[in-house]
Amino acid sequence: MSNSNDCNIGFLGHTDTVSYSDDWTFSPFELNEKDEKLYGLGTSDMKGSIAAILSAISKMNFTKKGIKLFFTYDEEIGFSGISELIQKNIEFPKYMIIGEPTNNEVINASKGLLELKITFKGISSHSSKPEEGINAIYKCMDFIDKIKGYYEDLKKETVASKYATMNIGVISGGRSINIVADSCEVLIDFRTISKSQNEQIIKKINELLNDNKSSYEIINNINPFSNINEKINMSDFISEASFIESKNKYILGVGPINAHKKNEFITIESLNKLEEQYVEIIKEKCE
Secondary structure, X not given: OOOHHHEEEEEEEEOOOOOOOOOOOOOOOOOEEEOOEEEOOOHHHHHXXXXXXXXXXXXXXXXXXXXXXXXXXXXXOOOHHHHHHHXXXXXXXXXXXXXXXXXXXXXOEEOEEEEEEEEEEOEOOEOOOHHHXXXXXXXXXXXXXXXXHHHHHHOOOEEOOEEOEEEEEEEEEOOOOOEOOOEEEEEEEEEEOOHHHHHHHHHHHHHHOOOOOEEEEEEEEEOOEXXXXXXXXXXXXXXHHHXXXXXXXXXXXXXOOOOOOOOOEEEHHHHHHHHHHHHHHHHHHHO
């Protein structure tokens, strides 16, 4: 199994989860079974799929070709785990299965990601004389109005009925209620459907930030992926598949798809079905 030529297929799963909220009915750190459902933080995203692949390979007798297993960390925020594999020049097999939750549906494309931190600078003054200052929060509000208008145009471009999404996740600015804000920051997330969109959005940000006291930082800039010469079935989320140099990449995992929600769960039926799907894939590619 050490020789990559002996590995037709690889499986990838990330081991980290998002943070949990306080409004869970079940303990997020314990596996709870109720009504044929398995509850727990990360059951859907994506410990269920990791469990399925480990169970699947335990039932196989690898006589001709082996497989490669990749388990990463920090997928939810910074993609440090997959980036480390890339930096080490790890060779990936011809076929890669990424176990993100898909409700047992085979996905062959996923969206890209563009995350930006945009900073607006103003001039502080006493709130009784706001005309003596420049309110950075107002500048931020004006920018948000413009980027929302641009987003309406961006959504008109589609791939396999999917369109780009935008989320304004965090706004922070100002120091006190009686001081004109001299600084404001906004974090924006785009989920894109084409490489050109990532480039177009950055160009548009540059156009809108025509004030030299405003600036932006790219937190993540990751292109979408899709397999060549296949009818596109695209997920709404980004996956580590975008980082992997492999000719055939597929996303296949448990269901239902309820990642990042309170009382996250999967069904036992989906988990068992996924194990069977993984077994069939391994038999096809390795025996």
